[in-house]
Amino acid sequence: MKNRDADAGVIVFSRQEKAPTSAPLQPFGSKFVVVLDKDDLDERALRLGIAAARCTVLRQLSGNRAEAVDVDGVLSLVDEGQRVLVARSTVRRFLTQAGNSVDELVDTLDDILRQIAARLRSS
Amino acid sequence: MTVVPIGEPEANVFVDGHQVVIRNMVIDDADLVQFVGTADDPELELRDITCLGANVKRITQTSVDVAVVEKQFADLEHRFDEDLTMAVEAMNKTADSYLNPKTGAFREMLDEVESNFDAAFDPDSKVGVLAKFEGILTGGHADMEKTIRDLVDPGSPKSPLARFTADLKELRDITIDIGTKLAVGQTEAEVLELTAVKGRKFEEVVFESVAGVASLFGDEPTPVGDQTGTVNKCGDILLTVNPDDTPGATGRIVVEVKDRKLSMRETHAELERG
Numbered sequence: 001m002k003n004r005d006a007d008a009g010v011i012v013f014s015r016q017e018k019a020p021t022s023a024p025l026q027p028f029g030s031k032f033v034v035v036l037d038k039d040d041l042d043e044r045a046l047r048l049g050i051a052a053a054r055c056t057v058l059r060q061l062s063g064n065r066a067e068a069v070d071v072d073g074v075l076s077l078v079d080e081g082q083r084v085l086v087a088r089s090t091v092r093r094f095l096t097q098a099g100n101s102v103d104e105l106v107d108t109l110d111d112i113l114r115q116i117a118a119r120l121r122s123s
Numbered sequence: 124m125t126v127v128p129i130g131e132p133e134a135n136v137f138v139d140g141h142q143v144v145i146r147n148m149v150i151d152d153a154d155l156v157q158f159v160g161t162a163d164d165p166e167l168e169l170r171d172i173t174c175l176g177a178n179v180k181r182i183t184q185t186s187v188d189v190a191v192v193e194k195q196f197a198d199l200e201h202r203f204d205e206d207l208t209m210a211v212e213a214m215n216k217t218a219d220s221y222l223n224p225k226t227g228a229f230r231e232m233l234d235e236v237e238s239n240f241d242a243a244f245d246p247d248s249k250v251g252v253l254a255k256f257e258g259i260l261t262g263g264h265a266d267m268e269k270t271i272r273d274l275v276d277p278g279s280p281k282s283p284l285a286r287f288t289a290d291l292k293e294l295r296d297i298t299i300d301i302g303t304k305l306a307v308g309q310t311e312a313e314v315l316e317l318t319a320v321k322g323r324k325f326e327e328v329v330f331e332s333v334a335g336v337a338s339l340f341g342d343e344p345t346p347v348g349d350q351t352g353t354v355n356k357c358g359d360i361l362l363t364v365n366p367d368d369t370p371g372a373t374g375r376i377v378v379e380v381k382d383r384k385l386s387m388r389e390t391h392a393e394l395e396r397g
Binding site: 013014041 | 336337340347353354369372379380386389391396
């Protein structure tokens, strides 16, 4: 922020495990830590992070003219969006786990059915 | 009736309707010879023995068939029972991993979602956020004073002196980093390979995304990774907020792109520097 004389900063990590946070978007005042997974490229966290950073810039610049822009309203939406992103990544993680387990179960049942069919043929 | 030995004529056995006709057959079975030889009516005796043999053979064959089939079914039933047990166990195990009220995946998912929603509606958190906004609004004057004081305070991170010190430290870090890369023979091609996303650099992908958001607000994104800022080349993308939204002032957001792991402290330091 200092080098570019910026009012807010967004750091974008290519994977969640490379970021020091556990959520796709984590604000720290005028700094925002965002994850844009380079295999998934879901831009929502980045878009929300940029929008939030923009709001904090407007907040800083507007000073007492804050009434000119409904920054509170926007930041509130950003806050809500951030929580939705966290919930989404949680649900997605569990759905992935559930999907993998179901696949394993189907494979197991397929194996059993194949074995039964083979034995019926040989009987 | 007297039994008269006959020579060895050609046997002739055939079925005539519901009857079996046997002609000129020689059988040298000792038992048969004894039974027929001692019978009052050898023809009747032979007929009885033949019919009895047929019955025995039929019954025996049937029993063998039944035994074989029964055994096969028993084996099949046993194997099917084993397979079914395995399937049920697998299903129970999987179901338990999902549905166990204490340790199941759904329980865990519900707990986490519940926790997120609790946090979302935590009144204290809301107050904290609002209070922060209010502080920013009303604290403008105090902030201005502090800013001026910081400019002449050598201990303040915003003062020119502190900035110069930090810049020296950063220069040293960069030098060490370059030295390390040269030492391990890290080529540009290898770096590109590590940071590439389907043939493109990750920075380019991020820039496209940032540009997409910027266009919604009329902001101007600029890739500045190769341009020196006030001190160095830190900061990859500079987003200038639409001047219509910032009358009389310039709002800037710096975007730093990272394809490597950083600690929280390093992350904040990167953003501060950028």
